[in-house]
Amino acid sequence: MSAWRWLPRGIVLGVIAFIVFGPLVNMVLWAFTERWYFPHSLPLEYGFSFWGRVFAPRGGAIESLTNSVLIATGTVVLALSLAVPAGYALARLQLPLRSLILLAFLLPQAFPNLPVYINIARIFYTFGLNGTYLGVVLVHTTHGLVYAVWIATAAFAAVDRELEEAARNIGAGGLRTFWTITLPLAAPGLMASAIFVFLESLDEFTGTYFVGAPDVQTLPLLLYSASAGGNYQIASITALILLVPSIAFMFVVERFFKADVLARVGR
Amino acid sequence: MSNRLLGPLLVLPALLVLLLLFAYPLAYSVVGAFRSDEGVGLANFVKSFELYRRDILFTFLIVGLSTALIALFAIAIGGYLVLGNNPTAVAVLRWLYRWPLFIPFIVAGQLMRTFLAKNGLMNGMLVEAGILTPLQTISLLDWRGIVIAFVWKQTPFVTLLVSGAMASLDRSMFEAARNLGASRLRILVEIIVPQVARTLLVGLILSFVIMLSVLSVPLMINAQTPTMITANMAFRINAYGDYGVANALGVISYVMAGAVAWIYLRYAVAERMDQR
Numbered sequence: 181m182s183a184w185r186w187l188p189r190g191i192v193l194g195v196i197a198f199i200v201f202g203p204l205v206n207m208v209l210w211a212f213t214e215r216w217y218f219p220h221s222l223p224l225e226y227g228f229s230f231w232g233r234v235f236a237p238r239g240g241a242i243e244s245l246t247n248s249v250l251i252a253t254g255t256v257v258l259a260l261s262l263a264v265p266a267g268y269a270l271a272r273l274q275l276p277l278r279s280l281i282l283l284a285f286l287l288p289q290a291f292p293n294l295p296v297y298i299n300i301a302r303i304f305y306t307f308g309l310n311g312t313y314l315g316v317v318l319v320h321t322t323h324g325l326v327y328a329v330w331i332a333t334a335a336f337a338a339v340d341r342e343l344e345e346a347a348r349n350i351g352a353g354g355l356r357t358f359w360t361i362t363l364p365l366a367a368p369g370l371m372a373s374a375i376f377v378f379l380e381s382l383d384e385f386t387g388t389y390f391v392g393a394p395d396v397q398t399l400p401l402l403l404y405s406a407s408a409g410g411n412y413q414i415a416s417i418t419a420l421i422l423l424v425p426s427i428a429f430m431f432v433v434e435r436f437f438k439a440d441v442l443a444r445v446g447r
Numbered sequence: 448m449s450n451r452l453l454g455p456l457l458v459l460p461a462l463l464v465l466l467l468l469f470a471y472p473l474a475y476s477v478v479g480a481f482r483s484d485e486g487v488g489l490a491n492f493v494k495s496f497e498l499y500r501r502d503i504l505f506t507f508l509i510v511g512l513s514t515a516l517i518a519l520f521a522i523a524i525g526g527y528l529v530l531g532n533n534p535t536a537v538a539v540l541r542w543l544y545r546w547p548l549f550i551p552f553i554v555a556g557q558l559m560r561t562f563l564a565k566n567g568l569m570n571g572m573l574v575e576a577g578i579l580t581p582l583q584t585i586s587l588l589d590w591r592g593i594v595i596a597f598v599w600k601q602t603p604f605v606t607l608l609v610s611g612a613m614a615s616l617d618r619s620m621f622e623a624a625r626n627l628g629a630s631r632l633r634i635l636v637e638i639i640v641p642q643v644a645r646t647l648l649v650g651l652i653l654s655f656v657i658m659l660s661v662l663s664v665p666l667m668i669n670a671q672t673p674t675m676i677t678a679n680m681a682f683r684i685n686a687y688g689d690y691g692v693a694n695a696l697g698v699i700s701y702v703m704a705g706a707v708a709w710i711y712l713r714y715a716v717a718e719r720m721d722q723r
Contacts, residue, residue, distance in 0.1 A: 189533065196540070200546050200599075203599070205568065222571065265461075287470075289657070290708075292704055294662055294681075294697065295680065295697025298690070299475040299479065299694070321468075383552075386661075386663070403554070404553060408666075419553075422553075426548075429549050430549050433549075
């Protein structure tokens, strides 16, 4: 009886699993395919020869990967050095129009951003920032700032005020209290915001396409040009490299987000 | 230094970045949309409608349909997670639905490009399973491919928000309704969804705007006509350096996003009136 009751559930879950994993399995197959053509349902030959080609000096993957990691690191450093003071002020200090300021950081995500990137590229061109690492880092920072500021604000708001007051009472100054008490206690939340910003930058396509290409080549741009050229193996290998951190983060995100921080995001 | 000055001073650098790298180019795009060789006027918009009328409509329909499907799936998955009887099935579903959450659009585009093709794995598996014959297979790499990629990628995001809101509702209410004989579907539609409507709307509007500005998916899945206006904007810039028409299309996409935001504001105002 109970086995029969599992039948509809099993079918629905199976269909969902097919929808979720089918495209992923197809990509993994392509990444290790040597030969695969119509009408064969599965690859005819598996192997690593395309991996060798992608990671060869002229394949572009090493250069793109290095660029992507450098840009994402630069974006994290810049975004957090803006967001830590801003988040602290939004969480702890007197601020006129506080909720309006918080909302303002959401705007780059709440507007269609492609026309904005087109015009940033045009403005950057006059300053010589087009096709430079700094230009791309600036674009990614603006886009990631909402995560950085909102999560930093929530992380600082979750720090127990009494601990700060205790430090002040035994004579620590404002700055010392911040460095020795507030910042270490907010660190896990800030770490989460750093990972968010890093991933956003790693995955960003549109802004890099207009501001960076063709001088600054990142993994998403390499993926796009390989796919446009019909080279599914190289596109799938690049996609796989981008996929691993995304999926890993999906599994650990809840460990970084303590409930007390999560409940305060956007407030 | 007084606290009164310190706060604004600490927020200022981040706000300046926002002003210079978001507000300024945004204003620049709006101004640029109204400027052409003929001076200030609507010439760019006239040209946009002449060239891309179909694509504008197509974009609105694709993103609208995707948003509707995302809403449906998010409510269904969220509803099962909160009302499901079988803990194992609930746990499996909770583990399953999230996988695409942080997968970038460009990767989703590439995945679907290979999966949905005429000789892709989807058709291959349907043929192997005897559901289709090789002659019946079709490529879904047109508007349907874009919708599938959007729904695949954005459903987990909205579901995460919605199921979080559903989990925080008072469970005793559902149990009372069940004791009175209400079906689970009815509890979901009449009791749960109205209470999480606000969260659902926020998630859907953000998804709508995000999908409206995705360039990689239409470029990778379907760059022929009709396509999305993001692909047209990139084409105007890359092929002609035509910022006027690109900006006019940009303003049209702001109007679409604004129309959706307006629906939300009306809803929020009506909700506030009800509470009084």
